[in-house]
Amino acid sequence: MRMIELAALTAPASESVGQALRDVFTAGNTKFFLTGILTTLELSIVVVLISILFGTILAVTRNYEKKIFGKVASVYVEIFRNTPLLLWIVGSVFLIPRNLIGSPMVRGGFGLMLYTSSVISEIVRGGMNSIHNGQFEAARSQGFTFVQTLLYIVLPQTFERIIPSLMSQIVTTIKDTSFLAQVGIAEFFWKARNVMTGMSKNVIITSKHVFVIYIFVALVYFVINFSLSCVVRMMRRRVSVRQ
Amino acid sequence: MKSMSPIAWWRFELLFSDWRLFGKAFLVTLAVSGLSLALALILGMIFGLLSRSKYRVFRIIARVYVELFQNIPLVIIAFFMFNALPYANIMLSTMTIGALGIGLYHGAYISEVVRAGIESIPQGQFEAANSQGFSYFSTMIHIILPQTITIILPPLTNQAVNLIKNTSVLAMISGGDLMYRANSWAASGSSSYAPALIVTGALYFIVCYPLATAARAYEKHIINAGLVTAATEDAIVAVTDSE
Numbered sequence: 001m002r003m004i005e006l007a008a009l010t011a012p013a014s015e016s017v018g019q020a021l022r023d024v025f026t027a028g029n030t031k032f033f034l035t036g037i038l039t040t041l042e043l044s045i046v047v048v049l050i051s052i053l054f055g056t057i058l059a060v061t062r063n064y065e066k067k068i069f070g071k072v073a074s075v076y077v078e079i080f081r082n083t084p085l086l087l088w089i090v091g092s093v094f095l096i097p098r099n100l101i102g103s104p105m106v107r108g109g110f111g112l113m114l115y116t117s118s119v120i121s122e123i124v125r126g127g128m129n130s131i132h133n134g135q136f137e138a139a140r141s142q143g144f145t146f147v148q149t150l151l152y153i154v155l156p157q158t159f160e161r162i163i164p165s166l167m168s169q170i171v172t173t174i175k176d177t178s179f180l181a182q183v184g185i186a187e188f189f190w191k192a193r194n195v196m197t198g199m200s201k202n203v204i205i206t207s208k209h210v211f212v213i214y215i216f217v218a219l220v221y222f223v224i225n226f227s228l229s230c231v232v233r234m235m236r237r238r239v240s241v242r243q
Numbered sequence: 244m245k246s247m248s249p250i251a252w253w254r255f256e257l258l259f260s261d262w263r264l265f266g267k268a269f270l271v272t273l274a275v276s277g278l279s280l281a282l283a284l285i286l287g288m289i290f291g292l293l294s295r296s297k298y299r300v301f302r303i304i305a306r307v308y309v310e311l312f313q314n315i316p317l318v319i320i321a322f323f324m325f326n327a328l329p330y331a332n333i334m335l336s337t338m339t340i341g342a343l344g345i346g347l348y349h350g351a352y353i354s355e356v357v358r359a360g361i362e363s364i365p366q367g368q369f370e371a372a373n374s375q376g377f378s379y380f381s382t383m384i385h386i387i388l389p390q391t392i393t394i395i396l397p398p399l400t401n402q403a404v405n406l407i408k409n410t411s412v413l414a415m416i417s418g419g420d421l422m423y424r425a426n427s428w429a430a431s432g433s434s435s436y437a438p439a440l441i442v443t444g445a446l447y448f449i450v451c452y453p454l455a456t457a458a459r460a461y462e463k464h465i466i467n468a469g470l471v472t473a474a475t476e477d478a479i480v481a482v483t484d485s486e
Contacts (some may be wrong), residue, residue, distance in 0.1 A: 082404065082451035083444045084411035086422050094429070094436040095249055123484075126477070168484035171314070175485075178318035180416050182426075189318060207330035214327045218315045225314035229485060236481070 034189030055120030082119030282346025291357025
């Protein structure tokens with residue numbers, strides 16, 4: 001009896017959750033995690049901003065140019081909306097020539113941007129279609145050019161309506177960046193997995209280490225995305241009250 | 244001398260000679276899609292109804308489920324099951340992880356669609372049914388759900404499309420699905436990423452595109468038939484914006 005208690009006391013300290021936490025959150029690892037979180041956030045924001053620009057161009061082309069360019073935009077959106085994101089990430093990373101885009105992260109981000117643009121294009125188009133056509137005609141009859149009508153009348157109202165949906169796209173994109181781990185891009189999840197591999201050289205990995213890391217990773221994504229989606233819900237209520 | 248072009252014809256010939264591998268992977272993707280869709284629909288129905296329950300505790304359970312799975316990336320859920328659960332002596336096959344993980348993830352979105360659908364039915368119908376002696380249960384079965392299903396069919400179909408695309412997460416845990424096959428076939432052989440991605444992309448497309456098109460046509464049909472207003476339908480679709 002005594003022996004067993006003694007054995008429990010002298011068992012490797014890594015058996016306790018406290019020790020697992022200390023093993024996982026060393027100064028080096030913590031910094032590694034934080035840089036990963038920053039990369040994920042920066043990447044998501046840049047991707048969403050560029051996608052808003054490209055998605056808007058696609059939506060405008062599709063809505064107002066019924067000939068060749070409009071058709072091309074439609075085909076683009078349909079192809080990207082009906083194929084997996086991972087396919088475009090893998091494609092961009094392996095097929096874009098290295099001398100064209102050197103950094104794998106930019107290549108991977110480019111693939112994510114191409115995909116996100118197709119989703120955002122549909123959001124923008126939905127917003128534009130909800131604006132009464134009479135406004136467009138009125139503006140044109142007042143001497144506004146097509147571009148002026150778009151920039152001063154149609155797009156401002158469109159964006160006012162779709163801002164909550166665009167904010168939701170940031171949540172989606174933050175979640176989507178985790179697919180980039182597949183092609184070795186050092187975003188948050190990739191770094192978290194690397195911490196695990198790195199740790200296995202110094203300590204015997206126990207279930208506690210693994211669960212600490214996964215719970216931490218899930219918690220980080222959850223806190224960021226949940227806060228954002230609460231903001232989205234608040235905005236949505238305000239937009240619907242105004243309309 | 245073979246052409247080194249990424250889309251050289253010999254690369255396609257190589258791919259077609261391995262068509263059995265891709266055929267099998269396509270079946271894996273279809274099987275996982277079917278299983279996870281069934282689970283997602285069941286979970287979505289259960290939690291969607293719970294979120295409209297008159298008991299606070301059920302509403303809280305439904306809320307926690309939805310927020311948890313909508314705000315944590317699917318990639319993390321899949322890797323948790325693949326990497327962490329074995330440490331707790333829970334070994335799941337990649338097929339089970341696919342069905343369970345993707346089912347849980349999309350169940351959260353479907354639950355929100357079901358909830359929004361029920362909420363869009365005028366309150367008067369609940370009261371009318373109640374005054375006619377219908378119990379809560381039979382009100383739901385005979386009056387509310389039949390109408391709800393009509394108006395949530397388009398967003399549900401869109402969820403099915405997203406679910407099929409998301410089965411590609413299996414590629415990250417060597418799940419033997421289409422995306423996995425494309426990636427590993429190209430990586431381990433002649434680096435023929437272009438043909439592999441074009442062919443697998445086409446396979447995803449021929450499954451997803453008809454579904455997406457049918458959803459759009461049906462949505463137009465129920466709006467034109469006056470079964471639902473465009474604004475209500477938009478509001479129901481908006482609850483799945485972050486997917």
